[in-house]
Amino acid sequence: RKEVEQDPGPFNVPEGATVAFNCTYSNSASQSFFWYRQDCRKEPKLLMSVYSSGNEDGRFTAQLNRASQYISLLIRDSKLSDSATYLCVVISTSGTYKYIFGTGTRLKVLA
């Protein structure tokens, strides 16, 4: 089993729709989590951290479910510009921080 798993998609949604992605992780000792956005042929860019209590940044909401070992990203009122690949990152501590990147979920927002 991979340490971090994401549905590769693509998720094709119309403009204005709400879409959610999950990312599951296998190491219960994982401590920190992030969502990154990666546009085609570009570098990953930090979208938001994921906190235990859940956190929101505008149209984006990130949540953590430690019991089931997954994090989620919810995008409300999707825009064409949200089309990208969304990578989850799971960090565990074993001496130094170990950052494990998921392979990403591709989102296409359609006009």
Place this chain on the structure above:
Amino acid sequence: NAGVTQTPKFQVLKTGQSMTLQCAQDMNHEYMSWYRQDPGMGLRLIHYSVGAGITDQGEVPNGYNVSRSTTEDFPLRLLSAAPSQTSVYFCASRPPGTVATGYTFGSGTRLTVV
């Protein structure tokens, strides 16, 4: 601030050639890492450094060397290029701390080995 700067952006090598991918950051970040990204594989850690003079191997270090003589620079050397090293390479940096922080990535180097 330029952030993390990588050069070159594109490179084609012949099998057996060597080259150095350059990475520089101006954010005074202690931690720097090199990743490669291949389709369906996600980002995989090649080498990383927690400060000047300190480097360590990541998940896929074979065929690559690094050095960290200054806080700003973290070059990646391909010793003898192989087609399996065709990939997109990203350099990334982050500040140290007891709380994990997100990496800032450079724009990447697209390497093709023929």
